[in-house]
Amino acid sequence: MRMYNADKIIPGLIVFLVLVSLPVWYNMGKAAPVPQPKIDTPVIEKMTVKQCILPKDEMITGHMQLLNDWRTEVVRNGQRIYTAVDGKKYVMSLQNECMKCHSNKAQFCDQCHNYAGLTADATPYCWTCHIAPKENK
Amino acid sequence: MESNRRTFMKIGGLCALGLGALPVVDAFAKLDQPKFSQDPQALVGKKWAMVIDMKKCWEKGKPGCKDCMLACHKYHNVPTIEDEKEEIKWIWTDEHEHVFVGQSNPYTEENLHGKPFIVLCNHCANPACVRVCPTKATFKRKEDGIVMMDFHRCIGCRFCMAACPFGARSFNFRDPRPYIKTELNASFPTRERGVVEKCNFCNERLAAGSLPACVEACKCGALVFGDLEDPKSGVRKLLASHYTIRRKPELGTEPNVYYIV
Numbered sequence: 001m002r003m004y005n006a007d008k009i010i011p012g013l014i015v016f017l018v019l020v021s022l023p024v025w026y027n028m029g030k031a032a033p034v035p036q037p038k039i040d041t042p043v044i045e046k047m048t049v050k051q052c053i054l055p056k057d058e059m060i061t062g063h064m065q066l067l068n069d070w071r072t073e074v075v076r077n078g079q080r081i082y083t084a085v086d087g088k089k090y091v092m093s094l095q096n097e098c099m100k101c102h103s104n105k106a107q108f109c110d111q112c113h114n115y116a117g118l119t120a121d122a123t124p125y126c127w128t129c130h131i132a133p134k135e136n137k
Numbered sequence: 138m139e140s141n142r143r144t145f146m147k148i149g150g151l152c153a154l155g156l157g158a159l160p161v162v163d164a165f166a167k168l169d170q171p172k173f174s175q176d177p178q179a180l181v182g183k184k185w186a187m188v189i190d191m192k193k194c195w196e197k198g199k200p201g202c203k204d205c206m207l208a209c210h211k212y213h214n215v216p217t218i219e220d221e222k223e224e225i226k227w228i229w230t231d232e233h234e235h236v237f238v239g240q241s242n243p244y245t246e247e248n249l250h251g252k253p254f255i256v257l258c259n260h261c262a263n264p265a266c267v268r269v270c271p272t273k274a275t276f277k278r279k280e281d282g283i284v285m286m287d288f289h290r291c292i293g294c295r296f297c298m299a300a301c302p303f304g305a306r307s308f309n310f311r312d313p314r315p316y317i318k319t320e321l322n323a324s325f326p327t328r329e330r331g332v333v334e335k336c337n338f339c340n341e342r343l344a345a346g347s348l349p350a351c352v353e354a355c356k357c358g359a360l361v362f363g364d365l366e367d368p369k370s371g372v373r374k375l376l377a378s379h380y381t382i383r384r385k386p387e388l389g390t391e392p393n394v395y396y397i398v
Binding site (some may be wrong): 053071073075076077078079080081082083084085091092095096125128129130131134 | 170171172173174175176179214264276278280285287288289310321323324325326327328329340344
């Protein structure tokens, strides 16, 4: 079998493959470390049972849905108290309740959001209105 | 399987039974779910309203008193923007001929001219702003009649500002945070650029059992807040014993802020 213009096509293909895979080569070994969000805030340290409103796994995967539901309940339905499965009561407020324990926004929120490619103050844009705890200013 | 009327009826009956049992299953499933409720301390009313006794304000209050406005704006992190076109206000003062348009004559002006009238969102029973909002960011709470805003939903179209005949709404033309001169109230959010805001009758304070910030701040008791549906409430007593007026009643928005002048 004979290939026409092989002297141009083969180098061209090589250049193309190198260019296409360049991002992979360029970032080889430079993977961002998997974030380890810290929960060592003073309030949490003092707790005897370190338990959030839901089990940790559910909070990791479902906190956005939970916050969305809380917003709907508080703003639109006027219900402000959340009774967890274990009977504990919480005020449904990101600013006044969540951040009371998780007062380390940079460590607790931003780290994962940045890792997941959510730009700060763009998505989720919680902190353009809600006031972050003082430690992070 | 050969189907006949008898088996068909049996299967149909079973299905109906299953559907009938659905609410029971639901009820059991809900037992273990987290529940949402109100704070037992919350002030509960069916139709919140305010009576503003301007006479009391002028006679008892010190001249130029702005306690109610300062308290409200401090509590809700309202920015102070000097430019009149961009200013944000939840509660402010205006002149008689602007507040009660068409109700003044050359002689009322003699004693009312230049006197400050306290104005805020009227939390109308028939609010124009709610009708025009395309995202339902502004809505009227069924349980207590407060015209509320969900800032999360506001897209900043400003239809509500065009619709409101009382100018009760302000638009954030710029990021308000640098303009908040008072110390930030960390328990209440600020707003961001591109949303509309207005008085919310302190629903967050009512939910925790306290009166609106302006009412609490007024030292001469010129602002009275209460439930119109409760005949024993302070507002009903004032309405029964005084001649009161509302702003632009001819528009039919049915304001819930009443004035004693």
